[in-house]
Amino acid sequence: METSYETIVIGGGVVGNGIAFHLSERYKEGVLVLDKKYPMSGTSGSTQAWVWVHNKTPSWYAEFNMYSAELYPYLSKKIGDVEYKRTGGLSPFFNESDREKAKQLAESYRKIGIKIKVLSREKVLEKEPFMNPEVAGATYSSIDGNVNPFRLIDMYMRASKKNGVHYSTYNKVTEIQKQDGKYIVVSDQATYVCKNLILAGGTWSRELGEMLGIKIPVNQLRGQILVSEPLKPFLNFTISGLRQANNGEVLMGYSMEQAGFNRATTLDVIQETANMAVRYVPALGKAKIVRAFSGIRAMPEDGFPILGKVPGFENLYVAATHSGVTLSPLIGTLITELILDGETSIPIDRYSLSRFG
Amino acid sequence: MDKTTIICRCEEISYEEVEEVIEHGGRTFDDVKRLTRCGMGPCQAKICTGLVANIIHEHTALPLSEIPLQRMRMPLSPIKLEILATNSTAFSAVKSVLDEVEIEDGKVR
Numbered sequence A: 001m002e003t004s005y006e007t008i009v010i011g012g013g014v015v016g017n018g019i020a021f022h023l024s025e026r027y028k029e030g031v032l033v034l035d036k037k038y039p040m041s042g043t044s045g046s047t048q049a050w051v052w053v054h055n056k057t058p059s060w061y062a063e064f065n066m067y068s069a070e071l072y073p074y075l076s077k078k079i080g081d082v083e084y085k086r087t088g089g090l091s092p093f094f095n096e097s098d099r100e101k102a103k104q105l106a107e108s109y110r111k112i113g114i115k116i117k118v119l120s121r122e123k124v125l126e127k128e129p130f131m132n133p134e135v136a137g138a139t140y141s142s143i144d145g146n147v148n149p150f151r152l153i154d155m156y157m158r159a160s161k162k163n164g165v166h167y168s169t170y171n172k173v174t175e176i177q178k179q180d181g182k183y184i185v186v187s188d189q190a191t192y193v194c195k196n197l198i199l200a201g202g203t204w205s206r207e208l209g210e211m212l213g214i215k216i217p218v219n220q221l222r223g224q225i226l227v228s229e230p231l232k233p234f235l236n237f238t239i240s241g242l243r244q245a246n247n248g249e250v251l252m253g254y255s256m257e258q259a260g261f262n263r264a265t266t267l268d269v270i271q272e273t274a275n276m277a278v279r280y281v282p283a284l285g286k287a288k289i290v291r292a293f294s295g296i297r298a299m300p301e302d303g304f305p306i307l308g309k310v311p312g313f314e315n316l317y318v319a320a321t322h323s324g325v326t327l328s329p330l331i332g333t334l335i336t337e338l339i340l341d342g343e344t345s346i347p348i349d350r351y352s353l354s355r356f357g
Numbered sequence B: 001m002d003k004t005t006i007i008c009r010c011e012e013i014s015y016e017e018v019e020e021v022i023e024h025g026g027r028t029f030d031d032v033k034r035l036t037r038c039g040m041g042p043c044q045a046k047i048c049t050g051l052v053a054n055i056i057h058e059h060t061a062l063p064l065s066e067i068p069l070q071r072m073r074m075p076l077s078p079i080k081l082e083i084l085a086t087n088s089t090a091f092s093a094v095k096s097v098l099d100e101v102e103i104e105d106g107k108v109r
């Protein structure tokens, strides 16, 4: 068994796989991805998977998301059909008083190239006929969409393997040491040596950092989702709260709770989610719910991605973020540039771990 | 079993498709489910769970007792959304994306 690698990526979620794939496009050998379970068993397998941009804040963060969304069509050309659809994104509001806020958002984002329309009630209903007629309006942007996260990871892995990347699953990293300018990675199955080490452990990032005595301030934020039976296509857009997948299922939910690593689904949040869904799209009341799931977001302490070099550790990189589905192609591209070229085409200094002091 | 035997009737997933996931390192029903949709159909895996566990067992020699079952979650059988709804419009855990946008002096914070 090979135990010496140029680069090891710890974590085979959408972030780690995005990095492994983009690396593999530029060098064909010497990359290993380690996962303690199977990719998709982490947060990437329990997500809404909107590729979402238009009302993220502040503007520099929205801009960062936009660059990633722009990479999706090209990514699907390279790795194959990941069911990426640029549906356009619709965020409804029910109080007329929100219109002013929506207009200000549209006005300031116009300057950075994110086109947002503020729709009247009539326009919303014209675009999305099943929306609640009591809606006051919505913000809309054509940049938003969604992707099938399972297909995305599957295709990333297939393409990466084809390019020579090795994967080792059900192989938990338990210890990391720095020795003679290399990293020694001890796992359940073997001890590996590598030059470059990338920590992409998602919501478990804090634990990985501690193995090297580094603080990676990532906390847990649970989200719960309801899934309907397959319905005939009737929703046109990715609505911030629910979307209809290719197979007709509607995925509903946008909840946030602090529950540590507990992946339970709970009746109170399921009920709230049901209330949100029927408020947005009343016809969903008659739809049958077949499944509920929950996932644990990796939430950096200040809410923004932690990306790039780890200060004080040569050849050590970290990528931990929420919105990892949206950001995966961009993070993969930028971390690859950082490792191979020493610099990135889009500045990522503000996302450095060093900001936490 | 024949390669083309259907293991998951609801989602029409064949033996071969389940086998492929295990060959790629999958070890649990959920691994198979996430990659193939096996188990995501109307019966929510009531029919296919045991069959998949057997295939995992055959291919990995893991004892059946060590192959975790799918996590059981609400709803155990399909239920109308309106039955879950309480018609309240007060939200706490559920957020609205626009509510998260903060405007200060006419600018996005």
Ligand SMILES: Cc1cc2nc3c(=O)[nH]c(=O)nc-3n(C[C@H](O)[C@H](O)[C@H](O)COP(=O)(O)OP(=O)(O)OC[C@H]3O[C@@H](n4cnc5c(N)ncnc54)[C@H](O)[C@@H]3O)c2cc1C
Pocket: A010, A011, A012, A013, A014, A015, A016, A017, A034, A035, A036, A037, A038, A039, A040, A041, A042, A043, A044, A045, A046, A047, A048, A049, A050, A051, A052, A171, A172, A173, A174, A200, A201, A202, A203, A204, A208, A222, A223, A224, A225, A294, A295, A296, A297, A298, A319, A320, A321, A322, A323, A324, A325, A326, A327
């Ligand atoms: C309910 C919900 C809805 C969401 N909706 C969206 C959305 O609409 N759009 C969007 O962009 N994002 C969304 N997100 C966030 C998004 O899903 C995550 O940001 C993304 O999946 C994170 O990917 P990741 O690769 O960092 O983490 P993960 O997928 O969790 O991958 C990390 C991997 O590291 C492995 N690992 C950890 N520790 C070790 C170790 N010691 N040894 C070996 N392996 C280890 C884990 O097994 C895991 O597979 C949502 C999240 C939730 C929960």
Ligand code: FES
Pocket: B007, B008, B009, B010, B011, B038, B039, B040, B041, B042, B043, B044, B045, B046, B047, B048, B049
């Ligand atoms: S047989 Fe697999 S979900 Fe019904």
